[in-house]
Amino acid sequence: MKAVRIHSFGGPEVLQLEEVQIPKPQPDEVLVRVHAVGINPVDWKIREGHMGMGPLPQFIGSDFxxxxxxxxxxxxxFRTDDAVFGTVADESGSYAEYALATVSQIARKPLSLDHVHAAALPIASLTAWQALVDHAHLQADQTVLIHGAAGGVGSFAVQFAAYKGAHIIGTASVQNHHYLRELGADEVIDYRSVHFEDVVSDVDVILDTQGGQTQERSWRVLKRGGILLSIVQPPDEQRAKDFGARAMFVRCDHRRGDQLARIADLVANGQVKVNVEKVMPLSQAREAQQMSQGGHLHGKVVLVTEVSGH
Ligand SMILES: NC(=O)c1ccc[n+]([C@@H]2O[C@H](COP(=O)([O-])OP(=O)(O)OC[C@H]3O[C@@H](n4cnc5c(N)ncnc54)[C@H](OP(=O)(O)O)[C@@H]3O)[C@@H](O)[C@H]2O)c1
Incomplete structure (x- = not known):
């Protein structure tokens, strides 16, 4: 089969499309013929060695x-010929014609959802769900501030918050404001021209997808008793105490095929939209990662294999 691997850590040029053996599933795994691959920022972070330098060569990619x-x-x-989506097993990679997945990490793909849109869901939607629903227990009478609301995680977070009935404030570049309102944001802030802390106060929940100064400036807009969840940088516990707030770092739990099934139902019912910005062939994995690394996507980049018929 064809698969993308890296033999060293570095720029997009280390991604190599190679001919390799089709892997064999462990007892609790399935072998999947991959139709579509969702790109996440963590893919290029692994490629550059920011997530630790594991053994090489290494397969790349998680969502499929x-x-x-x-x-x-x-x-x-699960049975042969079932259409499924999710994340791959640790030793596997989704930028490939075949990949291995542990059963706890996959869900059945609804008929009404095509492979391209299903592949765009796993990490981004699970992270948003786990942050806002599992950890923040977001309620209808609460206000949530979502930084980077037009991004992969942010756009699902806005829609899940809307589903819960919360009041939603999102930050994004001005060209994404219309999109954010369509997703359900009540207020939108152009983070390039407005300091959000000048116009926002007393929020119950903050989802930080940026870290750094964005996280640091967020404390003062949080209500006492509120919660800041970061998916990029562990928040400072002392700062949280100083502001009478709670804080937590959220790492996506991939072993939630049950949650993927629930999210897929919301998509199938039309309650949540999946925005795919660009579809490219597997052979363009380098270009796809460069787009993701640019940091200003509104929606997902998806690769398709030849088997998908695209
Ligand atoms: N902890 C975990 O398990 C976990 C899981 C998933 C993702 N992550 C991390 O979370 C981050 C976001 O992931 P993603 O998939 O959503 O990325 P993405 O799809 O690339 O989206 C990035 C978004 O950030 C926005 N942005 C850039 N600078 C900003 C700023 N200063 N203030 C507010 N927004 C800004 C961009 O908005 P505009 O285009 O509007 O400028 C863009 O929409 C990545 O670093 C990723 O690695 C962590």
Whole structure:
């Protein structure tokens, strides 16, 4: 099969599309014929060695949508030819024609959702759901401030917050404001021309997708008893105490196929939209990661394999 691997850490040029053996599933894994691959910022962070320098060569990519080709000996819930989506097993990579996935990390793909849009869901939607629903327990009478609201995680966060009935304030570049309102944001702030702390106060929940100064300036807009959740930089516990607030770093738990199924239902019912900005062939993995690394996507970049028929 064709798969993208790296033999050293570095720029996009270290991504190599190679011919490799099709892997065999462990008892609790399925082998999936990959149709579409969702790109996440963590993919280029791994490529550059920011997430630790694991053994090389290394497969790349996590999010996929495809069709089960083979099941491991203990798999009962999925069968050959089932259309599934999710994240790959640790030793595998989704930038490939075939990938391995542990059953706890996948869900059935609804018929009404195509592979391209299903592949755009896993990490971004799970992270947003886990932050706002599992950890912040966001309620209808609360206000949430979402930084980077037009990004992969942010755009799902806005929609999940709207689903919960919360009041939503999102920050984004001005060209994304219309898009954010369509997703359900009540107020939008152009972070390039307005200091959000000048116009926002007393929010219950903050989702920080940026870290650095954005996180530091966020404390003073949080209500006492509010919560700041960061997905990029562990918040300072002492700062949280100083402001009478709670803080937490959220790392996406990939083993939540059950949550993926629930999110897929929301998409299938039309309550949540998946915005795909660009679809490219697997052979353009380098260009796709460069787009992600640019940091100003509104929506996801998805790669398709030849089997997908695109
Ligand atoms: N902890 C975890 O498990 C986890 C999971 C998923 C993602 N992450 C991390 O979370 C971050 C966001 O991921 P993503 O997939 O949403 O990225 P993305 O799709 O690339 O989106 C980035 C967004 O950031 C916005 N932005 C850039 N500078 C900003 C600023 N100063 N203030 C506010 N917004 C700004 C951009 O908005 P405009 O285009 O409007 O300028 C863009 O929409 C990445 O660093 C990723 O690695 C962590």
């Amino acid at each position: 949508s495809g069709v089960v080709e083979l099941t491991g000996s203990s798999v009962r819930d």
